[in-house]
Amino acid sequence: MRTVGGARRGLGLWLLQRASALYLVLFLPVFLLLLWRAMPLDYAAWRALFTPLAMKLATLLAFAALLLHAWIGLREIFIDYLRVLPLRLTAYFLFGALYLACLAWAADILWSVG
Amino acid sequence: MRLRIYRFDPESGAPPRMQxxxxxxxxxxxxxxxxxxxxxxxxETLAFRRSCREGVCGSDGVNVNGVNGLACITALEGLREPIEVRPLPRLPVVRDLIVDMDQFYRHYRAIKPYLINLDPEPENERLQSPADRAELDGLYECILCACCTTSCPSFWWNPQRFLGPAALLQSYRFIADTRDQATDERLDYVEDPYRLFRCHGIMNCVEVCPKGLNPTAAIGKIKSLLVKRAL
Structure with a gap:
């Protein structure tokens, strides 16, 4: 049987994984700093932290980066261990759907803050 | 001194054993x-490969106490006894410590390990500046002993499709060579979820290389070039 493989594939996802990691590295210290400045962190302070649109967007982007990073990592594991193609595609799809739902949920929670 | 050696004779029909x-x-x-x-x-029935016995030919790559290396430069002192000697992992065993390197060489052949230069040959030689030549340091020294590739889990899972650290290091050796004109074709060939991107940079290859080379760094440079080319 012919083995197909080849040119010009794989770089995009690899780069996206790097980019998402970079965003998280930049976001997390800033987020922790903001948390620290908002001390004591009662319910009102916690809500106030997420009230500005910029904070909502930055946090949503962080969730997107995290989920994308995780999905690409899972894809690598599936490539190594799920050798049956229909099974692998199902796993891609299921986790993709799950993570998209998580992202939508994160957006819903963030924008529920007035 | 106590030794425990992997023994296998396919002609006997018996399964492999430790002796x-x-x-x-x-x-x-x-x-x-x-x-x-x-x-x-x-x-005298024990079979193993060796040639130069000084770490230059790369023919006696074996797994000693769980670590790949060249038998001829691995010191006995400090090794826990019984010293377990096994063939290199994940390659078919021909007999005892001798493995079939076919798959390894196939990957090496696939990256076209020779200069591709279509210019008419000069009178004497193709010259390089000392700086360009220095780019090849840490790449050309590879002796193809297969210690790195057979210590890589990505190669264990996908031996037919992942090129492995040795072949990727060699690929970069020709990508980095200013006299070579096939850089784009070489990059095209390795840009693949299996051939290159099975490498997750765990650096087992760096740990075992008997020549002290760094395939992970070479793979990183290939990836940087791919990014540079794409953007």
Whole structure:
């Protein structure tokens, strides 16, 4: 049987994984700093932290980066261990759907803050 | 000295086994290969490859106490006894410590390990500046012993499709060579979820390389070039 493989594939996802990691590295210290400045962190302070649109967007982007990073990592594991193609595609799809739902949920929670 | 050697003879029909030996041998200043040669005096059915016995030819790559290396430059002193010697992992065993390197060489052949330059040949040689030549340091020294590739889990899972650290290091050796004109084709060939991107940078290859080379760094440079080309 012919083995197909080849040119010009794989770089995009690899780069996206790097980019998402970079965003998280930049976001997390800033987020922790903001948390620290908002001390004591009662319910009102916690809500106030997420009230500005910029904070909502930055946090949503962080969730997107995290989920994308995780999905690409899972894809690598599936490539190594799920050798049956229909099974692998199902796993891609299921986790993709799950993570998209998580992202939508994160957006819903963030924008529920007035 | 106690040794435990992997034994397998496909013609006997018996499954592989570990055989224990006890020999009178002074380990001081000696290498694993010396012990194997002494062992062959005792048991002439033991089969292993060796040639230069000084870490240059790369033919006696074996797994000693779980770590890949060249038998001829792995010191006996400090090794826990019984010293377990096995063939390199994940390659078919021809007999005892001798493995079938076919898959390894196939990957090496696939990256076209030669200069591709379509310009008419100059009178004497294709010259390089000292700086360009220095780019090849840490790449050309590879002796193709397969210690790195057979210590890589990505190669264990996908031996037919992942090129492995040795072939990727060699690929970069020709990508980095200013005299080579096929950089784009070479990059095209490696840009693949299996051939290149099975590497997750765990650096097993760096840990075992008997020549002290760094395939992970070479793979990183290939990836940087791919990014540079794409953007």
């Amino acid at each position: 224990d030996y006890e020999i009178d041998f002074d380990a001081r200043g000696r290498k694993v290969l010396d012990a194997l040669i002494a062992l062959k005096e005792v048991d």
